[in-house]
Amino acid sequence: MSVKTPSKLEKILSSGNLAVTSECGPPRGSDPKAVTKKAEMIKDYVDAVNITDNQTSVTRMSSLAACIHLKLMGVEPILQMVTRDRNRIAIQSDILGAASFDIFNMLCLSGDHQSFGDCPQGQNVHDLDSMQLLQTVHLMRDEGKFLGGADIKRPPQMFVGAAANPFADPFEIRVPRLAKKIASGAEFIQTQCIYNVDKFEEWMKQVCDRGLHEKVYILAGVTPLKSVGMAKFMKNRVPGMDVPDDIVKRMADTPKEKQPEEGINICVETIERLKSVEGVKGFHIMAIEWEEKVPGIVERAGLYPRPEIGAEN
Amino acid sequence: MIVADKKPVEEIIDYVTDCKNILVLGCNECVTVCEAGGKKEVEVLASTLRMCFLNQGTEVSIDEITLERQCDHEYLEEIRDVADRYDAIISLACGVGVQFMAEKYHSVPIYPGVNTCFLGATEKRGLWTERCQACGNCMLAITGGICPVSRCAKRILNGPCGGSSNGKCEINKDLDCAWQLIIDRLKALDRLEDYEKICSIKDWSTDRAGGPRKVVREDVQS
Incomplete structure (x- = not known):
C-alpha cells in the first residue's frame, strides 16, 4: 500500500514494522496537564496516540483540543471523531481545524449512544454514520472537495481509520462489514479489545481469505485487566465485548493484590500470540486510566524501541 | 398510524x-x-x-x-x-x-x-412500537423492508454498530437491533450480498431538518 499522507503511523505501517498505538481519554475539565501528563508517560513507547471523543457519551474536553496539546508536545495524535454529536457542517469544520494543526490521523466512529453518558436527555445527530464519515474525509483529502462540491484550499491530509469489532453480533457479517469500511475508505483498523483470541483468529482467517488484510492495516486492540471485577464488568456489562470464562477464572484465581500484574501478563501473552496471526500489522493498547502501564507492556511484548520514523511537518 | x-x-x-x-x-x-x-x-x-x-x-x-x-x-x-x-x-x-x-x-x-x-403499529393490545420517522425519502427498498432511520437508536444507515448483542440493541435488551432484523430479512430473501452495498450520505432535507414540510399535489387540488 503506497503512502498517501505525511502520517508517521502510516509510514511505520507501510515500512512493514508492527505499529503500536495507545489512547488517552481527555479530562472532565480544562486542565491541559491531564492530557500532557498521560502522553508524556507513553510517548516514547508508541507511534501515535488516539484521543477519544466524549467516550461513553460522557462530556469531556474536546478530542481536537487534546490532539492539539499532543501535537504541540511532538506526539503524533489520532483524532477520534464520532458522528453522534456533529452534523456534516461541524464534521468538515473540525476536520479542517485538525488539518490546520497538521494532525494527520483520524479514526471515524459512530459513538456510543448518549443514553450511556451524562446527557441522556440530549439529542443525537448521526447526520452521517461512520462509513459516510470515512467517505467524507476521503472526498476532502483525495479530491480536495467539500460535501457541498466546492474546492478546499489546502485540503486535509489524514490517514483514515475505523474501528472493527470482531466479536459483535451478528458474527456472519463482521467480515462483510469490514469490507464495507474498507470500501468506504478505511486505511487502518483498530479492533475492539481482544480477550477471545480463538474467535479473533477465526475472524482474521476470514479477513485474509477475502484478501482484506492486503487492503487495510489491522491493529489488534488489547486492554490490560486490572482486576477480576473489571473482567466480569467487561464480560457482562460492556456491549460487544467477549471475555472468555477462562480469562475471568484466571483473574479470579489470582490473589487480589496480584491481579493487576496478572492482567498485564495476560495482555502481554495476548500480544505475543497475536504477533503470529496473519494480517495483524500492529497493536492498539487501550490501558484505560492506566497509561503508566503501557511502557512496560510494550517492552515486555518485544515492541520496544519504536522505529525512528518521523512525521513530515 | x-x-x-x-x-x-x-x-x-x-x-x-x-x-x-x-x-x-x-x-x-x-x-x-x-x-x-x-x-x-x-x-x-x-x-x-x-x-x-x-x-x-x-x-x-x-x-x-x-x-x-x-x-x-x-x-x-x-x-x-x-x-x-x-x-x-x-x-x-x-x-x-x-x-x-x-x-x-x-x-x-x-x-x-x-x-x-x-408513527407506529399495534404489536398487540397495549403495545405499540415505532416504524417510521417520516424522513420523506423512503429507503425501505434497500434495507429489506426494515427501517434503520426509525428503528436503529443511532439511525445508522450502514449498520449494525458494535453494540448489537444477541440481536438486541445496546441501549435496551428489550429492543431489537434493527440491523440484525435487516440482515435476517436479507438472508430470508436470499439477498445477503446486498448488505455490502454502501448506503451513501442521506439527503435529510426532506426530513425535519429541512423545516416544516408540505406535500403539494396540484393534480388533485380543485
Whole structure:
C-alpha cells in the first residue's frame, strides 16, 4: 500500500514494522496537564496516540483540543471523531481545524449512544454514520472537495481509520462489514479489545481469505485487566465485548493484590500470540486510566524501541 | 398510524384549574386505535376531572364530544356552534388535531390531553412500537423492508454498530437491533450480498431538518 499522507503511523505501517498505538481519554475539565501528563508517560513507547471523543457519551474536553496539546508536545495524535454529536457542517469544520494543526490521523466512529453518558436527555445527530464519515474525509483529502462540491484550499491530509469489532453480533457479517469500511475508505483498523483470541483468529482467517488484510492495516486492540471485577464488568456489562470464562477464572484465581500484574501478563501473552496471526500489522493498547502501564507492556511484548520514523511537518 | 399516550391527569388539571366550562374532545382515528384519545378515553378523562373538581368543591361543567377526525376541516366544523361556550377545550387528538383545532377556533384555549409519540403499529393490545420517522425519502427498498432511520437508536444507515448483542440493541435488551432484523430479512430473501452495498450520505432535507414540510399535489387540488 503506497503512502498517501505525511502520517508517521502510516509510514511505520507501510515500512512493514508492527505499529503500536495507545489512547488517552481527555479530562472532565480544562486542565491541559491531564492530557500532557498521560502522553508524556507513553510517548516514547508508541507511534501515535488516539484521543477519544466524549467516550461513553460522557462530556469531556474536546478530542481536537487534546490532539492539539499532543501535537504541540511532538506526539503524533489520532483524532477520534464520532458522528453522534456533529452534523456534516461541524464534521468538515473540525476536520479542517485538525488539518490546520497538521494532525494527520483520524479514526471515524459512530459513538456510543448518549443514553450511556451524562446527557441522556440530549439529542443525537448521526447526520452521517461512520462509513459516510470515512467517505467524507476521503472526498476532502483525495479530491480536495467539500460535501457541498466546492474546492478546499489546502485540503486535509489524514490517514483514515475505523474501528472493527470482531466479536459483535451478528458474527456472519463482521467480515462483510469490514469490507464495507474498507470500501468506504478505511486505511487502518483498530479492533475492539481482544480477550477471545480463538474467535479473533477465526475472524482474521476470514479477513485474509477475502484478501482484506492486503487492503487495510489491522491493529489488534488489547486492554490490560486490572482486576477480576473489571473482567466480569467487561464480560457482562460492556456491549460487544467477549471475555472468555477462562480469562475471568484466571483473574479470579489470582490473589487480589496480584491481579493487576496478572492482567498485564495476560495482555502481554495476548500480544505475543497475536504477533503470529496473519494480517495483524500492529497493536492498539487501550490501558484505560492506566497509561503508566503501557511502557512496560510494550517492552515486555518485544515492541520496544519504536522505529525512528518521523512525521513530515 | 400516529401513536399517542395519555398525559398525566395532574398536568391536564393544571391547565384547566380555573375553568368553569370544559369540553373534552376525542378523535375517532389513530388515537382511538391506540386507546389514548377515543370516545372511551374521553369518558374516562371527563369522569376523572368531574371527581377532581367535586372533591375541590368547585362547580365545573364538563362536556364530552368525539369527532370522526380532528385533522380535517369538515369534521371540526361540527362543533362550530358550541365551541364558544367553553373556556377550555382539551383535545385528545394527536398534535395535528390539537393544532388544527387551535387554528380554527381562535378564541378558545385548546390544551393537549395526550403526548403524541410516533408513527407506529399495534404489536398487540397495549403495545405499540415505532416504524417510521417520516424522513420523506423512503429507503425501505434497500434495507429489506426494515427501517434503520426509525428503528436503529443511532439511525445508522450502514449498520449494525458494535453494540448489537444477541440481536438486541445496546441501549435496551428489550429492543431489537434493527440491523440484525435487516440482515435476517436479507438472508430470508436470499439477498445477503446486498448488505455490502454502501448506503451513501442521506439527503435529510426532506426530513425535519429541512423545516416544516408540505406535500403539494396540484393534480388533485380543485
